Amino acid sequence: MVKIQPFEVEQWMDRLETTPGVLNIAETCAASVSIDDLMAMSTDKAAPSPLSLSTKMTYGEIKGSTRLRQNVAALFNSSALPETTPLGPDNILITQGAIAANFLLLYTLIGPGDHVICVYPTYQQLYSVPESLGAQVSLWKLKPENNYVPDPADLPGLLQPNTKMIIINNPNNPTGSTTPTPTLSSIVSFARSHSLLLLSDEVYHPLYHSYPAPPPSILAFDYPLAIATGSMSKAFALAGLRIGWIASHNPALLAAASAARDYTTISVSQLDDAVAAYALSPAVLPGLLERNMALARTNLALLDAFVERYAAVVEWVRPTGGTTAFIKFKRKGGEAVDDAKFVMEVLGEVNVLFMPGRACFGKGEDFGGFVRIGYVSETKVLEEGLERLGGFVERRLL
Structure with a gap:
């Protein structure tokens, strides 16, 4: 039997996010949109609805529709x-x-006796699943003094003879840090020199709302692993929608993940696929990203003002991408x-x-006093949440 650690953040969310009347600033998605919202954003007003009531509900294209895969590639x-x-x-x-x-890739590529740097x-x-599969995991610790950007100079000290994969996350969850292009290039060079698999979780890409030179995907460096x-x-x-993707220049890696998926979901819902393809279409995507970028910038300014106001008991590294901030609360002493x-x-x-x-x-005592806030909620939710939190801070910490 595979033994896996409880997925703490998901269990905390499941347990508490349905609290009656809660102001949820834990959510890490940009404030959700509807199909009507997407159609209003479209520059092609003559385009039909993304959902066709006449489509037969087969499995569809097993790898995902060609249209969706084309739009993701774009x-x-x-x-x-x-x-x-x-x-x-x-x-x-x-x-x-x-x-x-992520799970398919780790299940397919990592096993007992392997070593992973994460x-x-x-x-x-990203680290608990490899551990559950029998791999040893070394944690590549991100430092606040380096703005939570991974330091490639750490990699030689983490490398072991059985190292098989490096795992990164850009933008980072929970810190909201951005790994810049030169750093990505150095990580790729290290992986290439040791023939290591390199997995980049880019679930918050391309939401680099506060970074002057947004980096590309890890795939931009043409590294076949x-x-x-x-x-x-x-x-x-x-x-x-529950739609995600694996992307690689390496057909063998994609084929391995696809073969493993035959034992789980086989394909995705045609309904989800169709809406995702529509959202990523040239007529809709620019408006959707513009909306989410503007929301992130507006709300980050509110959070920035909160941190500045309560600087005596609050500290952070200001996020530059994604939707999350990692904030430390302390008492006046x-x-x-x-x-x-x-x-x-x-x-x-x-x-x-x-x-x-x-x-x-955290593992052990790491990150005591820190909380993760998801700040790209509806602005009114964040405003009221921070106002209530400010009152609590004034009563209990100052």
């Missing part, structure tokens, strides 16, 4: 480097969310709060929800 090509080999639909495998994409903090799946995953959930505000207790006290007293850092993203 996402990668739009931010590629000049020397990058363009991606086509055959470089894309559609999955049920990025969480399924950035930390990050989404727990590089793999990128992404989804419609975070940057594209369509979590309910400097002692970090108990993050899990703090989350529950805030929820109980002012009905505002966010996630505890050590409980959901």
Whole structure:
């Protein structure tokens, strides 16, 4: 029997996000949109609805519809480097969310006796699943003094004879940090020199709302052992579609993941596929991304003002991408709060929800006092949530 650690952040969310009347600033998706919203954003007003009532509900194309795979490939090509080999639909495998994409890849490529290097903090799946499969995992610790950007100089000290894969997350969850192009290039060079698989979870790409030179996908470097995953959930505000993808220049890696998927989901829903293809179409995508970028920038300014106002007891590294911020709360004397207790006290007293850092993203005592806030919610929700949280801080911490 495979033994896997509880997925803490998901269990905390499942347990608490349906609290009656809760102001949820724990959610990590850009505020969700509807099909009506997508159609209103479209520049092609003559285009039919993405859902056809006459479509027969077969499995559809097993790898995902050609149209959706073309549109996902175009996402990668739009931010590629000049020397990058363009991606086509055959470089894309559609999955049920990025969480399924990551799991399929790890299940397919990692096993007992392997060693994995994984950035930390990050989404727990990226290190707990390899551990459950019998691999040894070394945590590549991100430092606040380096703005939570991974330092390639750490990699030689983490490398072992059985190292098989490096895992990164760009933009990073929970810190919202952006790994810049030169750093990505150095990581690729290291992986190439040791023939290592390189998995980049890019579920928040391309939401680089506060970074002056947005980096490309890891696939822009044409490394044949590089793999990128992404989804419609975070940057594209369509979590309910449950559509994600695996992308690679390497057909063998895609074929291996596709073969493993035959034992699980086989294909994705044709309905989800059709809406995702519509959302990523040239007529809709620019408006959708513009909306989410503007929302992220507006809301980040609100969160920035909150941190500045309560700087005596709050500290952070300001995020530059994605939808999440990693914020440390402390008492006036400097002692970090108990993050899990703090989350529950805030929820109980002012009905505002966010996630505890050590409980959901740490191992041992790491990240005590930190919380993760998802700030790309509806602006009114964030405004009221921060106002209530500010009152709590004034009463309990100052």
